[in-house]
Amino acid sequence: MTRHLFISSQARPNPRWLAAFPDAEVRAEVDAERPEVLWWAVVPLQAAALSSAIAALPGVPVVVLSPTPVQEDAMHAIALGARGYCHSHASPGMLQQVAVAVTHGGLWLGPELMSRVMGAASERLLGESAAEPAQGLELLTPRERAVALEVARGATNKEAARRLDITERTVKAHLGAAFEKLGVRDRLQLVLALKYVPLDVDDAA
Amino acid sequence: MTRHLFISSQARPNPRWLAAFPDAEVRAEVDAERPEVLWWAVVPLQAAALSSAIAALPGVPVVVLSPTPVQEDAMHAIALGARGYCHSHASPGMLQQVAVAVTHGGLWLGPELMSRVMGAASERLLGESAAEPAQGLELLTPRERAVALEVARGATNKEAARRLDITERTVKAHLGAAFEKLGVRDRLQLVLALKYVPLDVDDAA
DNA sequence: GCCCACCCTGTCCACCGGTCCAATAGGCCT
């Protein structure tokens, strides 16, 4: 049941992985079967492929493993939707803990990174939004907000739908509501509005 | 050894807490003994007290429990250094999982909040630290740039065409060229790219 | 002169995006 799939560019899988998860599978690419956790040990990161993998397995937490952890890499991975980032030579016990954390909705990053993320997140979500008038997000319902955030990351309706595990139709509904609340006409303006960018476009026929 | 300390403003502790952690202690304030996890079930949040508690127990993960979870509250708690935020009536099993997650450096927030945090963190940390090389505009020809800037203001093709006094078709041509040069697929991603915002979108069908 | 980059325009077409119609369901407030 707890299938742990390791995607590795190395021909030789790390023995610690097997120590942590006896039934671990190591492959070069993601296959059809849905794993409990996807471990991404591809070096270098291969952002595009990672992104695809994450997208292909909605709901499956992805943890990036790196033999040489770098904060920038970690942030990149998180930006792509990874739920964890740690040393590829972490102890079996640690890997198991990470697995537990991420399979329960947790984000695992390690102390230093964690503090950076929390700091950044609060700065951005609190600092700025707390700062001023209607920057928008607080006008939206949780779902509308979630959809808006997906769109603000460049997602299409279909992608947002897959990510939030709802129908594309529903995404449209939430988006439409968000448009009206924020007084914009399309997704692009919505994103601009959320980023404090003043809109000014003429319409006169 | 795994002391779980619940700080609650309620006289009556939640039985689920004891179910999750038989040795749980429920108090009104933090005491001297160092817990494994500090559960903050004070309602309302009491930011100042929370902050003090977190500061007084370095290394001890603090999880905020709320009978009525609110995203703003959660962000606030995270800003103060809390490592988790969940429903105070969560099942014992869930609480245990959260405990495991946070005691191993994890951040537990629940799906929606998690995506918000990750999005915000990556926007902020990547956007700034990435110290971008080609941020894009230099790669474009003057006309492509002009069109891109119009689009970045929220204009439609038609509007951009009118502004630049060219055909809508020409706008499309320039835009298409810009898309290719910047490696994006649509106007929204183009705008995000021009604003140093990391793109993170899946492609897989 | 030739090549090439840039600018401008055209048609066709599949797909995406936004809106209108309408419906079901749960939660909350009065």
Add this chain to the structure above:
DNA sequence: AGGCCTATTGGACCGGTGGACAGGGTGGGC
């Protein structure tokens, strides 16, 4: 109970969008 909000979805419609064909025009470098 009824009203209201939210979340969810369906179908249909149509304009906006982007790609795939096309061109024609300019100016600069070789």
